[in-house]
Each structure stands twice: as structure tokens, then as C-alpha cells.
Amino acid sequence: MNLLTNKVCIVTGAAQGIGKQIANQMALDGAEVYACDLQTFTTDDAHIHPISLDITNSQAVKEVFLSIYKETGHIDCLVNNAGIVYNRRIGMIMREETERMFQVNVIAPLELVQFCSRLMARNGGGSIINIASVTAVLGSPGQVAYSATKGAIIAMTKSAAKELAQSGIRVNAVAPGIIQTERFAELYESDGEKIENRIQRIALGRLGSPEDVANACSFLASDKASYISGQILGVDGCASI
Numbered sequence: 390m391n392l393l394t395n396k397v398c399i400v401t402g403a404a405q406g407i408g409k410q411i412a413n414q415m416a417l418d419g420a421e422v423y424a425c426d427l428q429t430f431t432t433d434d435a436h437i438h439p440i441s442l443d444i445t446n447s448q449a450v451k452e453v454f455l456s457i458y459k460e461t462g463h464i465d466c467l468v469n470n471a472g473i474v475y476n477r478r479i480g481m482i483m484r485e486e487t488e489r490m491f492q493v494n495v496i497a498p499l500e501l502v503q504f505c506s507r508l509m510a511r512n513g514g515g516s517i518i519n520i521a522s523v524t525a526v527l528g529s530p531g532q533v534a535y536s537a538t539k540g541a542i543i544a545m546t547k548s549a550a551k552e553l554a555q556s557g558i559r560v561n562a563v564a565p566g567i568i569q570t571e572r573f574a575e576l577y578e579s580d581g582e583k584i585e586n587r588i589q590r591i592a593l594g595r596l597g598s599p600e601d602v603a604n605a606c607s608f609l610a611s612d613k614a615s616y617i618s619g620q621i622l623g624v625d626g627c628a629s630i
């Protein structure tokens with residue numbers, strides 16, 4: 390029996406990067422995965438079901454979650470992975486970008502937790518995993534507004550874990566360090582020297598991979614993590630600023 394046999398998982402932002410790997414890993418671990426993204430994408434994996442969804446569209450989110458529930462009879466895991474980042478130093482922060490980051494990184498995930506927890510509760514519980522960031526814990530120059538959204542997700546995780554425990558729902562966050570994704574390539578291009586300095590402060594001496602994050606998510610989604618809730622799991626190679 391695999392880690393996630395018989396589980397139905399929803400992963401947001403699953404067209405590329407970390408979310409894509411989380412969806413792949415969860416399917417490999419035996420789950421049926423509903424992989425949502427703004428971008429349309431395809432997969433050869435019969436256990437991954439791509440869905441076009443803008444998580445900031447509440448009505449569309451409600452409809453998608455209800456249709457998954459009607460089709461499968463249960464939702465066991467939600468991974469709030471979709472996120473956006475505008476890297477700006479304090480003097481350059483633009484209000485529209487900050488508002489958009491809060492919309493996608495905080496308000497939408499909170500609404501997804503609302504919708505999903507109601508459906509999970511009908512079947513006795515589930516696991517919610519929010520993707521935060523090491524920047525919320527350690528801070529990062531040039532990411533003041535972005536790190537504020539990730540700090541909000543961490544606070545939300547802890548409170549939701551307390552509130553939803555009575556419904557059998559565990560809520561945890563994974564806080565990745567620097568992960569080698571499409572986004573990393575862009576970051577490196579814009580400020581390679583800063584990134585090199587940060588890599589030198591990773592105790593394990595390497596960048597993270599999407600697989601590192603995906604493995605942590607599969608574990609938290611599984612019954613092996615049944616006594617773990619309200620936690621922020623750093624997947625950052627023991628990074629320091």
C-alpha cells in the first residue's frame with residue numbers, strides 16, 4: 390500500500406514548479422490528484438486531473454470543489470501552493486502589486502480553506518498544507534511585501550489548525566528555502582550575486598529541489614502525520630540569513 394492510497398488531493402498552482410512536482414509525487418504515492426492552475430496544461434498521468442482555475446475567483450473555486458466532491462465522494466488533502474511574487478525593495482513597492490500578492494497568496498488560500506474544510510468535515514477530516522516561505526521566518530531584503538503575505542499564511546495555518554482540529558482536519562505549512570524552479574532562474578538572472586551569497590548560508594550546502602518540498606507534502610498529507618498539526622515545516626537545508 391502506498392503512502393496516499395485512496396486519497397483525493399487538490400493541489401493549486403500545479404502547472405509548473407513546486408506545485409507540478411507535488412502533484413506528480415502525490416500521484417506516485419497513490420492519490421487521485423486534482424491539479425488546478427490559471428494556465429491550462431496537460432499530463433500523461435491518468436491519476437492527475439488538470440483543472441483550469443483562478444483561485445481568486447471564489448465562485449469558480451466553489452463550483453470546482455463541489456464537482457470534485459460529487460465525483461469522488463471525499464476530499465482528503467488540499468495543498469495551497471499557488472503563489473505570486475514581486476521582488477521589490479521598500480522604496481519601490483507598488484500598492485497594486487502588494488494587493489495582488491495578498492489576493493493570491495493570502496485571501497484566496499483562506500477562502501479555499503473555508504470551502505474545503507466544509508467538505509472534508511463531511512467525511513471526518515483531512516489534511517490542509519499551505520506553502521509558506523523561509524522568508525516569512527528569516528526575513529529577506531527585497532521581499533518585504535511578499536514575506537508579509539507568507540507570514541500571514543503561517544499565522545493563518547496556526548489558527549486554522551486550532552479551529553479545525555475538532556473536525557478532524559490537520560493544518561500545516563511547509564516553508565521552502567530557495568528551490569530550483571522556473572522562478573529561481575528568473576531570480577538568479579535579476580540578482581545572481583545575492584543568490585550566491587544566500588546559497589553559502591545554507592548549512593546543507595545546496596539549493597532545494599521541488600522533490601524536497603513534494604516529499605514533505607506527501608508525508609503531511611498521509612496518515613503517518615496523523616498527530617501533526619499547526620506546524621511550520623522548514624524545507625530549507627537549514628538556511629540562515
Ligand SMILES: NC(=O)c1ccc[n+]([C@@H]2O[C@H](COP(=O)([O-])OP(=O)(O)OC[C@H]3O[C@@H](n4cnc5c(N)ncnc54)[C@H](O)[C@@H]3O)[C@@H](O)[C@H]2O)c1
Pocket residue numbers: 401402403404405406407408425426427428442443444445469470471472473474493520521522523564565566567568569570571572573
Ligand atoms: N521557488 C522558490 O524558491 C520558493 C521558495 C519559497 C516559497 N515558494 C512558494 O512555493 C509556491 C510555488 O512556487 P513556484 O516557485 O513553484 O512558483 P511558480 O511561479 O513557478 O508557480 C506558481 C504557479 O501558480 C500558478 N498561479 C498563480 N496565480 C494563480 C491563480 N490566481 N490561480 C491559480 N493558479 C495560479 C501559476 O500559473 C504557476 O503555475 C508559491 O506559493 C511560492 O511563493 C517558492
